[in-house]
Amino acid sequence: MKVVHAEQLASEPVREPGAKGASIRRLIDTPDGADRFVMSLFELAPKGSTPPHYHDWEHEIFVLSGKLQLELPGEKPGTGRTIVLTAGDAAFIPRNEPHGFTTPPNDRARFLVIAPTDRPPIRNVFLSDDPYEIEGQPPAKGGER
Amino acid sequence: MKVVHAEQLASEPVREPGAKGASIRRLIDTPDGADRFVMSLFELAPKGSTPPHYHDWEHEIFVLSGKLQLELPGEKPGTGRTIVLTAGDAAFIPRNEPHGFTTPPNDRARFLVIAPTDRPPIRNVFLSDDPYEIEGQPPAKGGER
Numbered sequence: 001m002k003v004v005h006a007e008q009l010a011s012e013p014v015r016e017p018g019a020k021g022a023s024i025r026r027l028i029d030t031p032d033g034a035d036r037f038v039m040s041l042f043e044l045a046p047k048g049s050t051p052p053h054y055h056d057w058e059h060e061i062f063v064l065s066g067k068l069q070l071e072l073p074g075e076k077p078g079t080g081r082t083i084v085l086t087a088g089d090a091a092f093i094p095r096n097e098p099h100g101f102t103t104p105p106n107d108r109a110r111f112l113v114i115a116p117t118d119r120p121p122i123r124n125v126f127l128s129d130d131p132y133e134i135e136g137q138p139p140a141k142g143g144e145r
Numbered sequence: 146m147k148v149v150h151a152e153q154l155a156s157e158p159v160r161e162p163g164a165k166g167a168s169i170r171r172l173i174d175t176p177d178g179a180d181r182f183v184m185s186l187f188e189l190a191p192k193g194s195t196p197p198h199y200h201d202w203e204h205e206i207f208v209l210s211g212k213l214q215l216e217l218p219g220e221k222p223g224t225g226r227t228i229v230l231t232a233g234d235a236a237f238i239p240r241n242e243p244h245g246f247t248t249p250p251n252d253r254a255r256f257l258v259i260a261p262t263d264r265p266p267i268r269n270v271f272l273s274d275d276p277y278e279i280e281g282q283p284p285a286k287g288g289e290r
Contacts, residue, residue, distance in 0.1 A: 090172040
């Protein structure tokens with residue numbers, strides 16, 4: 001049995017290539033006895049991103065606060081789409097489906113990610129080493145929390 | 146890919162023996178392609194409960210709002226303990242660890258439960274068919290939503 005308050009855990013920067021303004025709190029992890037799936041709390045700062053990528057394991061996502069942009073690359077440049085998720089939205093990203101996450105210039109996002117423990121990193125395929133370039137107006141004066 | 150807003154989903158009553166004031170929204174389920182673990186949003190009304198039980202699959206829990214009492218039965222009557230969880234708390238309940246959930250008379254709880262898809266129901270062992278008896282003062286007049 002493990003009980004933890006998210007705010008009591010230190011957050012670590014996400015170290016994936018191209019990740020920007022992204023941090024993770026590992027709420028329930030394999031050392032806790034979770035041997036099939038683990039739960040983490042991600043936070044993306046304004047203009048944050050994790051790069052477009054795919055892998056042969058699935059994500060389950062639940063947005064706690066803010067505005068999370070789920071980026072779904074298209075087969076050709078310019079054909080991708082963006083789905084905006086807010087608090088209370090859940091998303092299932094199947095294995096091998098390309099995806100990335102971004103936040104708008106004036107918002108941040110907190111979201112849970114549940115992923116299987118069985119995640120062979122060699123199959124984690126990045127479509128780009130570059131972070132997303134976020135277009136948009138500069139932050140409103142004094143506006144961010 | 147599936148995206149769903151929790152509030153758009155119908156909630157169903159929890160039908161386990163002894164469950165009281167408990168409802169479930171199946172956010173991500175096997176028909177969505179989730180073949181290893183699934184995510185549900187539970188709501189417990191004031192004085193709600195799910196009975197003490199154990200099973201050979203694990204729970205991962207994240208509390209979204211309200212006050213969730215995690216009931217851990219002891220080996221002898223009267224030796225159990227209660228852990229109060231609030232928004233932002235996560236809990237890992239290992240396989241075969243007896244547990245139940247209750248809410249106080251004046252509060253309700255909303256929480257995510259992630260569970261494996263592989264859940265043989267024949268091994269779901271209830272320690273009692275009776276709901277928890279919640280002691281406490283009656284709800285404040287006109288106070289509940």
